[in-house]
Amino acid sequence: MSVNVPLPGEAHRGSAVRAMFDRIAPRYDLLNRVMTLKVDQAWRRRLLSDLAPKDGERMLDLCAGTMDVADLARRRAPGLRVTGADFSMQMLRRGVEKTALPASQADAMALPFLDARFDLATVTFGMRNLERYEVGLAELARVLRPGGRLGVLEFFRSESRGSRLVHGAYNRLALPVLGRILSPDPEAYRYLVASMERFASRVEFEDAARRAGFREVRGETLFPGVCGLVTAVRA
Ligand SMILES: C[S@@+](CC[C@H](N)C(=O)[O-])C[C@H]1O[C@@H](n2cnc3c(N)ncnc32)[C@H](O)[C@@H]1O
Secondary structure, three states: OOOOOOOOOHHHHHHHHHHHHHHHHHHHHHHHHHHHOHHHHHHHHHHHHHHHHOOOEEEEEEEOOOOOHHHHHHHHOOOOOOEEEEEEHHHHHHHHHOOOEEEOOOOEEEEEEEEOOOEEEEEOOOOHHHOHHHHHHHHHHHHHEEEEEEEEEEEEOOOOHHHHHHHHHHHHHHHHHHHHOOOOOOOOOOOHHHHHHHHHHHHHHHHHHHHHOOOEEEEEEEEEOEEEEEEEEEE
16 A cells, blocks of 8 residues: 555654644544544543543643543543643644643654653554654653653554454455545545554553553553553653
8 A cells, every 4th residue: 555644764754744634633533433433432531541630630641633532531530730732733723622721732752841740641543653652652751750650542553363354454445435535635544554554563562661661561452453552650
């Protein structure tokens, strides 16, 4: 499958990914709900029930996009001080319109926050898009206080041959059709599929989190071959 948006390790990836999210921002929420049959929100709720944000804590929702996680977190704990950060202004703009929560335009590769600033951080479906996810993990470790909690939801690369086949068929047959109907940017769906197939497996990601300074790293498959959850504590 040919993809024009550069994949990890390819040149000029950051600016091309940002431009792509700026373009799809107006239809992002609709696409998410349709493509996952609304299960995406259940996955986000599950992540938050593991992290258990509390009133008064500071939370960073990185790669926040339209800020669904920030919004759900704030509903769980109305006294939570949550900030959304993303490098796409168009995604953040929609998030701020929807949630009225604070947001900051920021690149996950070099976060504009002080060390140990946050009690918890979330990254949902964002890690896969980073130029180098290991650098993103190191930045998250830096801005979390010792004992701070991290929760990541992602379409990790499947390690099982069976689910790779099922998933590959869905990706190649259903996603492009849905993408064409719902989005003016079919390139975005080719990118989505290619980025899932090239990303780390959940186990590889867990090892990278340990190397970046996290302990109690735990992973779980939420939907076989599709969606995984990783939680960890800043050492
Ligand atoms: C698939 S969306 C996920 C949005 C949201 N977290 C959700 O659950 O729907 C990925 C987001 O990551 C952002 N992103 C990708 N690379 C980034 C980077 N280097 N720094 C900050 N944000 C980035 C994109 O702009 C996009 O909004």
